[in-house]
Amino acid sequence: DAKTTQPTSMDCAEGRAANLPCNHSTISGNEYVYWYRQIHSQGPQYIIHGLKNNETNEMASLIITEDRKSSTLILPHATLRDTAVYYCIAWKTSYDKVIFGPGTSLSVIP
Amino acid sequence: EPEVTQTPSHQVTQMGQEVILRCVPISNHLYFYWYRQILGQKVEFLVSFYNNEISEKSEIFDDQFSVERPDGSNFTLKIRSTKLEDSAMYFCASSFRETQYFGPGTRLLVL
Numbered sequence: 001d002a003k004t005t006q007p008t009s010m011d012c013a014e015g016r017a018a019n020l021p022c023n024h025s026t027i028s029g030n031e032y033v034y035w036y037r038q039i040h041s042q043g044p045q046y047i048i049h050g051l052k053n054n055e056t057n058e059m060a061s062l063i064i065t066e067d068r069k070s071s072t073l074i075l076p077h078a079t080l081r082d083t084a085v086y087y088c089i090a091w092k093t094s095y096d097k098v099i100f101g102p103g104t105s106l107s108v109i110p
Numbered sequence: 111e112p113e114v115t116q117t118p119s120h121q122v123t124q125m126g127q128e129v130i131l132r133c134v135p136i137s138n139h140l141y142f143y144w145y146r147q148i149l150g151q152k153v154e155f156l157v158s159f160y161n162n163e164i165s166e167k168s169e170i171f172d173d174q175f176s177v178e179r180p181d182g183s184n185f186t187l188k189i190r191s192t193k194l195e196d197s198a199m200y201f202c203a204s205s206f207r208e209t210q211y212f213g214p215g216t217r218l219l220v221l
Contacts, residue, residue, distance in 0.1 A: 034209075042214055049209065096166070101152065
């Protein structure tokens, strides 16, 4: 699985969009970009994933660059409950283990 | 929406005792996993399970650990003789295809 690089921490004002970047310059053609988050010590929560195209669901949007070397997770209207560690994972999804890095600690500020 | 559930939410045990952590995966899922997270550290993979056998296990998953799917709904992790360093959050996950869905975890404290 390709290595991903994320900022250690970010702040976002409540109600504003949170844009979380991720670099995955060595990603291979069959690896998806997955995002999970972990609120305090709860179980990791699946957010969204994509291969090439941008994706949107009820939680977030995922923007993947055309060369697939980086992506951005967008939480359109961040709330205090979005304060969490966000993990970007490049993953073949062949039912393999998920390898979690340190992620980005997002703090949503009132 | 279907969820992975885990019991108990908290478990305190004495060193050397056996513990069994229980998970009920999402009902139509076929792949099952255990992960753990020591306080302040990353989530680490322990073992994956498919078709009633272990698919992959990490170095952490030594002979003290075992997994079982005793019936059609439960998936268990047993630690035979707990050590202090086994204190951690243990997360169960399941998947039908690629995306793994995680349970809320069991906090294990070994004294």
